[in-house]
């Protein structure tokens with residue numbers, strides 16, 4: 038391809054200028070790739086961390102200390118599954134060390150409906166034993182069969198829970214779970230700190246939430262009803278916007294790079310006016326001139342795009358390892374995609390920027406171009 | 411057989427200050443194998459005439475037939491193709507393509523046309539204009555003016571055109587080199603190629619067989635040297 042060869046030689050004619058143009062593209066593509074990977078990694082990390090189940094409705098007390106027993110009865114009537122939960126922050130002694138932890142009191146039969154176990158077994162009805170969250174077990178090297186100390190009680194650890202991540206209902210990873218009976222022997226409580234409602238069909242969530250609000254908040258607002266679905270979607274939306282925002286920032290630097298390519302190509306067409314005149318005179322068509330210049334911007338874009346994507350991937354890797362402390366998000370297909378998105382944007386920007394100068398060059402009138410000095 | 415036929419060709423340039431008649435009702439016909447010089451004072455329309463014959467410019471009125479083809483009303487792509495296949499240009503400033511080597515410059519028109527064996531033929535042409543094969547590897551800026559003009563002549567011959575058009579081909583050369591180039595053109599003509607040379611130099615004109623004298627855009631006189 039003679040015109041590809043021309044493009045290559047013309048770019049090496051002004052090496053410094055070409056390198057500058059390429060650096061612009063490299064920076065733009067690097068920004069898009071790195072920021073895209075970063076945004077995506079954060080999103081992946083977040084969705085892994087958030088314990089997301091869309092079919093939960095969580096009822097919190099509003100303006101009162103607890104959801105009363107009567108109100109709980111009302112909730113139970115509307116829902117397929119209603120799980121009352123009490124919670125208290127208290128000191129516990131684990132493996133000889135004292136630590137402030139969350140203590141949840143749940144009906145024994147409810148526990149398997151909300152939590153999964155890693156080791157051991159769940160609590161029997163009215164049990165005076167306990168379960169511990171995965172982080173707690175890790176941090177204090179707790180094993181099934183050992184005992185924890187809460188106040189004067191020494192419940193035996195019969196099970197260790199699976200990691201669950203941050204949830205909006207309860208956060209069991211750093212907590213101790215005891216039965217409702219055990220909880221009331223530890224603390225005198227009336228009512229519940231929250232009620233988790235599980236709805237069978239996700240389409241019914243909205244309706245259940247409404248119904249609970251209608252029934253309980255009749256005279257005055259006594260409960261706050263939160264729909265997990267809404268929260269989950271809000272968070273997803275937030276991370277999508279974050280990703281777009283980061284890519285937007287990357288795109289700005291690419292626009293700058295595009296302008297610099299436009300500038301370089303314009304300069305080059307003006308400088309080469311006479312040469313274009315000669316080429317046209319001896320039988321080069323408009324289309325061929327256009328192609329020659331487009332190849333030039335394509336080469337600039339391709340080199341800049343590939344180098345930029347490699348650097349961007351490197352930066353993404355550093356950020357993932359240093360900030361998120363997890364490199365696996367980097368190799369997720371949705372992250373790798375940004376390597377190609379970045380390259381494509383780089384090539385696209387530079388070809389688009391080259392379009393106008395190339396079109397200008399191809400439209401030069403041969404006799405006028407020949408006369409140009 | 412006629413290779414160029416001009417019938418009442420007029421070229422008017424419209425300028426803000428008024429219009430300039432660069433060619434005024436010029437009629438002429440040129441036979442295959444002729445060697446013609448075009449002379450006349452500066453501004454008399456010589457370059458304009460050559461540009462029209464070379465399909466680089468369109469007359470304001472009049473008919474132009476090149477190699478049997480009427481070029482009036484042809485589109486840019488068709489004119490480009492005529493320039494590529496039927497016409498060879500030699501310029502005063504040599505006008506080789508700076509990014510290409512001497513040999514590549516000669517090959518270029520053949521590559522445009524899509525001919526095979528362009529490298530072989532390129533080398534042959536290089537030899538035929540009296541240049542060493544080694545010089546073929548040089549870029550134009552590594553050649554002397556005379557050498558560049560030889561390469562330009564070889565390039566003009568590449569696609570075996572009907573006509574060679576040369577606008578002051580010796581204008582940038584010393585007398586000795588001018589004679590070399592004219593000798594080259596003469597030899598080319600003797601092998602049957604039609605050549606039109608624009609010049610101010612009577613010595614150059616003396617190589618040709620017929621001279622058109624232009625004055626104020628009109629053919630003043632057609633002389634025959636032979």
Ligand SMILES: Nc1ncnc2c1ncn2[C@@H]1O[C@H](COP(=O)(O)OP(=O)(O)OP(=O)(O)O)[C@@H](O)[C@H]1O
Nearest residue numbers: 423425430431432451452453454455456457458459
């Ligand atoms: N593109 C143009 N626009 C306007 N006027 C032009 C243009 N080209 C040529 N002319 C005018 O047409 C006339 C003929 O010009 P042309 O270049 O053909 O002369 P020439 O005989 O080649 O002169 P020289 O010997 O100086 O090269 C001149 O008056 C010139 O100013």
Ligand SMILES: [Mg+2]
Nearest residue numbers: 456457458577
């Ligand atoms: Mg002239």
